[in-house]
Amino acid sequence: MRISVAIDGPAGAGKSTIAKLIADRFSLMYINTGSMYRAVTLKALEKGISPNDTEGVCTIIENLNMHFNNDRLILNGEDVNDLITVPEISHNVSAYASIKEVREKLVKLMQQMAKEYDVIMDGRDIGTVVLKNAPFKFFLTASPKERASRRYNELTSKGLDVVYEEILKDIIRRDDLDTNREVDPLRKADDAIEIDTTGIGIDEVVNKIASFIK
Ligand code: CDP
Numbered sequence: 001m002r003i004s005v006a007i008d009g010p011a012g013a014g015k016s017t018i019a020k021l022i023a024d025r026f027s028l029m030y031i032n033t034g035s036m037y038r039a040v041t042l043k044a045l046e047k048g049i050s051p052n053d054t055e056g057v058c059t060i061i062e063n064l065n066m067h068f069n070n071d072r073l074i075l076n077g078e079d080v081n082d083l084i085t086v087p088e089i090s091h092n093v094s095a096y097a098s099i100k101e102v103r104e105k106l107v108k109l110m111q112q113m114a115k116e117y118d119v120i121m122d123g124r125d126i127g128t129v130v131l132k133n134a135p136f137k138f139f140l141t142a143s144p145k146e147r148a149s150r151r152y153n154e155l156t157s158k159g160l161d162v163v164y165e166e167i168l169k170d171i172i173r174r175d176d177l178d179t180n181r182e183v184d185p186l187r188k189a190d191d192a193i194e195i196d197t198t199g200i201g202i203d204e205v206v207n208k209i210a211s212f213i214k
Contacts, residue, residue: 002115003026003119003135003136004135004136005019005022005213006120006130006131006134006136006138006192007126007137007139008122008125008126008140009122009124009141009186010171011171011178012151013142013147014142015140018140018209019120019122022209023120027118028117029068029117029118029120030068030120031114031119031120031122033121033123034093034124035073035081036066037102038084040060042075042089044056044057044096051092051099054099054102058101058105064076068113082158087160093174097178110131111131125185125187127188127191127192128187128189137191138194138195138212139194140195140197141196141198142196143198146199151167195209
């Protein structure tokens, strides 16, 4: 039987950092589902297709080949991770991620990956929709200010010129869109373990999650 671990939570809660470490510890494949929505956003913006054009966005997805190499998303043979983590994509992604047809297609792809590999997936609806039957579900949170300063440090360490207040504003706006959308909103699954990571070190969170999986 395949093992699956679901990690959900709002933007910047530390999901990807924690998921990567758990993946290494338990030899799981790490699937960053946010990067899949980000990849669709990247291609849609490149082609000038708005989130109102459902058919146009769906055509884009049909022509995309996505797979993961370690924790990196490979899109049509190209490593696009640096292109999809910039603020412009973060600002636009929730609009594309709220399209029902887009979610149906990507969720199918995610479920296929979970059939083929032992996975840890992070996102917004992994415990509630994508891997509803996952034996291990976690919901990570942290205060908006802490999440914004983590994202600020992440982006500035990559050499990007960003403003803390704008990141904070964008994170709050994105959480609101993700939580209040009609299709598969950001929500803690009833059987998920919630961990507030405000002021807590990465190792402590990883050890806590690992103690449940063991
Ligand atoms: O890394 P960060 O927490 O900023 O976000 P992400 O995980 O890269 O996700 C980017 C966006 O994709 C989210 O704000 C959601 O709008 C969307 N998303 C989603 O709708 N469902 C998922 N399972 C994962 C991401």
